[in-house]
Amino acid sequence: MNKAAASDRSLWILPAVFTTLAALRILAKGQPLDHWLPKWDTLAMILVMLVLERVFRYSRAVSQRSVLPRDIASTLVNLYVTGFLTGLVLLPLLNYVPEHYLGRKLVFAPEQLGPVWLQFLLVLLLVSFVRYWIHRFQHANGFLWKLHSYHHQVQDLQATNTYVSHPIDFALRNVLVFLVLGIIGFDPLVLVVAVPLSNISGTFSHCGASLKAGLLSYVLVTPEVHRWHHSAHVPEGYKYSCNYGVEFSFWDILFGTFYLPQKDGETLQPERIGHPSGNADEPNYLKLLFTPLGLYPRKGLKGASADRELKSPG
Ligand SMILES: [Zn+2]
Numbered sequence: 397m398n399k400a401a402a403s404d405r406s407l408w409i410l411p412a413v414f415t416t417l418a419a420l421r422i423l424a425k426g427q428p429l430d431h432w433l434p435k436w437d438t439l440a441m442i443l444v445m446l447v448l449e450r451v452f453r454y455s456r457a458v459s460q461r462s463v464l465p466r467d468i469a470s471t472l473v474n475l476y477v478t479g480f481l482t483g484l485v486l487l488p489l490l491n492y493v494p495e496h497y498l499g500r501k502l503v504f505a506p507e508q509l510g511p512v513w514l515q516f517l518l519v520l521l522l523v524s525f526v527r528y529w530i531h532r533f534q535h536a537n538g539f540l541w542k543l544h545s546y547h548h549q550v551q552d553l554q555a556t557n558t559y560v561s562h563p564i565d566f567a568l569r570n571v572l573v574f575l576v577l578g579i580i581g582f583d584p585l586v587l588v589v590a591v592p593l594s595n596i597s598g599t600f601s602h603c604g605a606s607l608k609a610g611l612l613s614y615v616l617v618t619p620e621v622h623r624w625h626h627s628a629h630v631p632e633g634y635k636y637s638c639n640y641g642v643e644f645s646f647w648d649i650l651f652g653t654f655y656l657p658q659k660d661g662e663t664l665q666p667e668r669i670g671h672p673s674g675n676a677d678e679p680n681y682l683k684l685l686f687t688p689l690g691l692y693p694r695k696g697l698k699g700a701s702a703d704r705e706l707k708s709p710g
């Protein structure tokens with residue numbers, strides 16, 4: 397009874413954290429600090445997650461200290477290089493399409509897309525829908541899974557490994573849709589508010605703290621929801637994985653991929669986090685970066701067998 401009462405009491409924490417982070421992200425735009433330390437709001441968010449992980453310790457937490465250099469390298473690359481390079485390569489192409497075929501810079505004029513509140517909803521739904529399906533495809537397609545599986549080799553979800561991902565895998569899920577958004581023609585105000593908002597639960601889903609989310613898990617991808625996506629044992633009946641949503645979990649509910657079991661009113665969590673085929677975590681960032689592209693020097697049969705193990709499960 398005490399345990400249940402404690403859970404109920406902690407239910408306010410996640411909505412409070414999300415609201416604070418939302419305010420921080422929106423206010424962060426265009427601040428002088430942005431020039432001095434770009435993406436400082438994301439770094440602040442990771443800091444909040446680190447503090448919560450120490451205050452609300454998760455009983456099945458697995459130390460990630462041995463892979464910390466890999467985590468830091470991957471976070472810095474994906475925060476500061478991946479988006480920049482993807483934009484550099486794709487923006488000329490994306491800008492060319494409306495200019496060449498429609499004779500203007502944007503696909504639609506802002507007034508064609510309806511009132512600001514409708515555009516705001518449209519952006520949130522569009523972004524989360526596209527990311528859900530890209531993520532689902534990253535589990536079903538052999539080559540994309542090769543890239544994405546590194547994100548699934550982590551042994552526990554923690555703030556430090558939120559950005560552990562091959563840059564191409566990261567760009568497909570987290571950069572591409574936002575670049576396309578820029579040429580559609582949405583009101584700039586809508587993008588300034590909706591884009592930072594859409595990333596909050598996606599980033600926070602890797603918080604390793606023991607936080608109860610209650611009904612919030614049926615709308616947003618909370619850590620309780622995302623842990624099942626990383627379960628070492630894929631729940632029965634779910635082909636590759638469950639809970640593919642990046643920010644909203646209602647797409648999983650709608651498309652039959654949601655999984656969040658309950659027992660005696662308590663939300664259950666997976667026994668173990670890890671790769672579904674049992675692959676060990678990859679502490680070497682250069683290996684993570686170059687092996688799936690065939691650019692990391694192999695050492696005889698050992699390398700070849702490691703490559704076979706990376707194949708998609710199921
Ligand atoms: Zn995944």
Ligand SMILES: [Zn+2]
Nearest residue numbers: 547602622626
């Ligand atoms: Zn994840």
